[in-house]
Amino acid sequence: xxxxxxxxxxxxxxxxxxxxxxxxxxxxxxxxxxxxxxxxxxxxxxxxxxxxxxxxxxxxxxxxxxxxxxxxxxxxxxxxxxxxxxxxxxxxxxxxxxxxxxxxxxxxxxxxxxxxxxxxxxxxxxxxxxxxxxxxxxxxxxxxxxxxxxxxxxxxxxxxxxxxxxxxxxxxxxxxxxxxxxxxxxxxxxxxxxxxxxxxxxxxxxxxxxxxxxxxxxxxxxxxxxxxxxxxxxxxxxxxxxxxxxxxxxxxxxxxxxxxxxxxxxxxxxxxxxxxxxxxxxxxxxxxxxxxxxxxxxxxxxxxxxxxxxxxxxxxxxxxxxxxxxxxxxxxxxxxxxxxxxxxxxxxxxxxxxxxxxxxxxxxxxxxxxxxxxxxxxxxxxxxxxxxxxxxxxxxxxxxxxxxxxxxxxxxxxxxxxxxxxxxxxx
Numbered sequence: 115x116x117x118x119x120x121x122x123x124x125x126x127x128x129x130x131x132x133x134x135x136x137x138x139x140x141x142x143x144x145x146x147x148x149x150x151x152x153x154x155x156x157x158x159x160x161x162x163x164x165x166x167x168x169x170x171x172x173x174x175x176x177x178x179x180x181x182x183x184x185x186x187x188x189x190x191x192x193x194x195x196x197x198x199x200x201x202x203x204x205x206x207x208x209x210x211x212x213x214x215x216x217x218x219x220x221x222x223x224x225x226x227x228x229x230x231x232x233x234x235x236x237x238x239x240x241x242x243x244x245x246x247x248x249x250x251x252x253x254x255x256x257x258x259x260x261x262x263x264x265x266x267x268x269x270x271x272x273x274x275x276x277x278x279x280x281x282x283x284x285x286x287x288x289x290x291x292x293x294x295x296x297x298x299x300x301x302x303x304x305x306x307x308x309x310x311x312x313x314x315x316x317x318x319x320x321x322x323x324x325x326x327x328x329x330x331x332x333x334x335x336x337x338x339x340x341x342x343x344x345x346x347x348x349x350x351x352x353x354x355x356x357x358x359x360x361x362x363x364x365x366x367x368x369x370x371x372x373x374x375x376x377x378x379x380x381x382x383x384x385x386x387x388x389x390x391x392x393x394x395x396x397x398x399x400x401x402x403x404x405x406x407x408x409x410x411x412x413x414x415x416x417x418x419x420x421x422x423x424x425x426x427x428x429x430x431x432x433x434x435x436x437x438x439x440x441x442x443x444x445x446x447x448x449x450x451x452x453x454x455x456x457x458x459x460x461x462x463x464x465x466x467x468x469x470x471x472x473x474x475x476x477x478x479x480x481x482x483x484x485x486x487x488x489x490x491x492x493x494x495x496x497x498x499x500x501x502x503x504x505x506x507x508x509x510x511x512x513x514x515x516x517x518x519x520x521x522x523x524x525x526x527x528x529x530x531x532x533x534x535x536x537x538x539x540x541x
Contacts, residue, residue, distance in 0.1 A: 140436050141170045146201035146422070147183040149176045150391070151260075154456025155201075161452060162443045169436050179315035180206060180422065181504040187427070191219050198428035199437050201259055204247045204421055205316065205495040209503055211250040214427065221426035223254045226438045239445070239463050247494055248423035256423030257445040258462035260453065262385040263407065263417045263492050264322050265484045266290070267392055270401035272297050272304065272380040286408050287352060290381060291360040297380030298361020305379040306361025311353055312515035313367040317507040318495060319383065320514065321418045322407065323349035325493055328414030336499050337539055342532040348410075350517050350524045350531075357518050364518060375399075383407065385420055386485035389458030393481060404481040406488040416493035421459060447471055460485050502538040509534045 146155055152173070159171035177183030180203030190196045191214055202210050214220035227235060236245055240258065248256035270280055276296040284290045294307030311319040324331055329345045332338070341349065356362040361380075365373065374382045375395035384392075389404070396402040409415025424441040428434050443449050450466040453459060455475070467473050476483040497503055510531050517527035 139168055139170055140433065141172050142198040142428070142433070142437055142440060143172050143174055144199045144201075144440075145174045145177070145183065145187065145197035147177040147180045147203065149178070151457065152176060154453050157452050157456055158444050158449045159440075161449060162440055165443070166436075166439060169440065171440065181316050181507065184210060185504055188213060191217060191427075196427040196429075198426070198433055199424055199440060200427050201422040201424050202256060203316065203495075204258075204419065204423060205318075205497045206503060207248060207256060207423060207425070208250045208497045209501055210425070211255050213501065219427055219429070220255060221428070221434055221437075223256070223426070223438070226442075227254060230442065239465060241464055243419075243489075243492060243494075244462050244464075247419060247421070248425075256425040257441045258421065258423045259441075259444050260387065260421035260457065260459040261462050262387050262420045262459050263485045263488055264319060264383055264420075265386050265407055265488070266381060266405050267374065267384055267388065267481075268381045268403045268405070269374070269377060269379065269396075270403045271377070272300065272400070276300055276380065280403070283405055284408070287355075287410065290408065291355055294356070294360035294362070294381050303378055304361075305363045305373055307356055307381040308362050308370055308374065308379050309353065309356045309360075309383045310365075310367065310370045312364060312511060312518050313370060314511070315367060317510060318385075318418055318420050320349070320507075320510060321495065323352060325416040325418055326407065326409040326411065328409070328411035328416065331496060332498075338536050339532060339539075342528070346528045346532065347524060350514070350527055353514060353518050354520070354524060358520075362518075364515070385458075386460060386482070387458045389479075389482045389484075390456065391458070402481060404484040406484060407491075409491065415491060417488060417491050418495040419492045420495055421462075454482075458482055460489075498535075498539055500539050500541065502541060506535055506538045509538065 155173065163169065163171055174197055177186055184203065184206040187200055196219060211220055244258050244261060245254065248254055248258055273280060278293050284293055290307060297304060298306030321331060324341050324345060327345055327348060330340045333340045373379045375392060377400045392402055407417050424444055426434055426437040428437045445463055447463050447466040450461040450463045451471045454461050454472060461467060461472055498506055513527050513531050516522045517524055
């Protein structure tokens with residue numbers, strides 16, 4: 115064989131080897147909400163692929179919210195275009211499971227968990243309150259990836275300028291609203307307090323106004339809301355007071371955070387996952403502080419746990435096995451350190467709190483650990499029965515916005531919300 119033919123043969127052999135290696139590498143398509151989360155999802159994936167070179171993680175374009183992503187996945191199930199792994203908002207996971215399990219398009223993780231060590235493995239890694247967030251009808255369908263509770267972030271400079279005492283911050287809503295009023299009085303386009311339930315992409319902050327009273331969200335019949343009374347009225351009145359007494363200026367969701375990081379809002383209620391971005395954006399502008407979410411019922415008041423869990427929607431045993439390896443890694447102590455430091459979320463794996471991982475970090479960064487300070491009040495972010503959760507919130511949010519603006523009364527707003535919500539649950 116002459117040199118030319120030898121060269122061709124060698125090239126063909128190398129190409130075949132390359133193609134064979136490429137064919138052996140499995141690609142998992144992963145979908146999650148929030149473009150702002152891309153960086154830490156990618157960092158987790160990079161760490162995973164370094165340990166698993168035979169599995170490639172490919173991210174689909176992120177959804178603009180949990181609600182948006184949920185609707186996209188439901189549509190994809192109908193067209194046979196599901197991702198292999200999906201990070202579902204905790205509150206929408208039951209609805210997703212009920213929809214996809216009937217089609218055999220979501221994986222009950224029991225088999226994989228048993229192979230990993232069963233209940234002993236779960237107990238080693240997750241608190242019951244955390245794994246319950248991804249448990250539906252007694253079965254674990256996902257592994258918790260991000261978890262958060264709403265907390266108060268504040269501009270220490272504006273509080274002091276308004277005459278507030280940083281050593282004796284308010285502990286109830288009346289105190290925070292009064293402080294917001296003083297900050298608003300500073301003028302110069304300053305906003306006092308911001309509780310943007312009227313602009314939030316999902317019903318997390320609305321549910322918080324109910325749960326902080328220590329009251330249930332749904333009646334025992336599972337078909338009607340339990341806040342068609344003083345509970346709902348108290349929640350709407352508080353939302354209205356943020357505007358009328360606390361110096362809140364209603365604005366779009368993105369503007370709320372922009373206003374705060376520009377140093378123009380004194381107090382804002384946000385997810386703890388803003389700790390990283392707020393810290394970076396506030397640096398050199400103002401002193402950032404945070405504290406726990408107030409509850410009017412100090413004995414029974416709760417805060418809803420936000421975040422997401424990773425579920426497997428891959429088809430085929432080989433892909434499902436690979437997807438399990440990925441979501442197991444994503445919820446591991448190592449990956450949780452990456453995700454937490456890249457976001458501000460609470461770790462979902464309790465072993466991540468070891469001194470060498472996140473334990474020492476939290477000691478040095480108090481704004482990041484505030485959500486952990488109220489972990490005893492954390493409660494599941496429950497979903498509505500049926501399949502209209504997204505539409506329910508869009509309807510509720512519109513009414514809440516009108517109440518906060520003073521366009522309709524609290525009583526009329528409550529009446530509309532209860533009727534519309536119960537009607538949509540029934541459908």
